[in-house]
Amino acid sequence: MLYHLKHTIHQAEQLKMRYANDYDIQHLDGPQGHTIMYLYCHQDSDVFQKDIEDHLNISKSVASHLIQRMKRNGFIETFPYAEDKRHKVIQLTKLGLEKSSKIEAFIIMIKQTLLNGISQEEINCLHKIFLRIDQNIMRANKLLDQKEDTHA
DSSP: OHHHHHHHHHHHHHHHHHHHHHTTOTTOSSHHHHHHHHHHHTTTSOOOHHHHHHHHTOOHHHHHHHHHHHHHTTSEEEEEETTEEEEEEEEEOHHHHHHHHHHHHHHHHHHHHHHTTOOHHHHHHHHHHHHHHHHHHHHHHHHHHHHHHHHO
């Protein structure tokens, strides 16, 4: 079963990369793409670096490098926050908005492709299974952490 799961994940990754090229969003499946979509979904509010850190669960320094890279790539721009100049508001540029539309269309297409012929009941069941697997992994890691603590 684990081999089949690994094979399926690999096949899905290969398909995703091929479609990403078609949608001109290659290299945007990681933190930059997630940040673009976060900003796209939060256009009506001020977004700060701390929001990106929390959303991606990354450190301040990693978020800072990410933001600088995204500025160099032309996806975002930053402005001083009117109420506190020490903070910068992060917004999508025109290019960032274009990429967000492509990413959104890409996500819809991938979802339709992968879930074709699968009923909502089957999707719900699969979702429950993955939640259970996540819980089992977290429980096992917690036990291993406790075991390491007692041996330290």
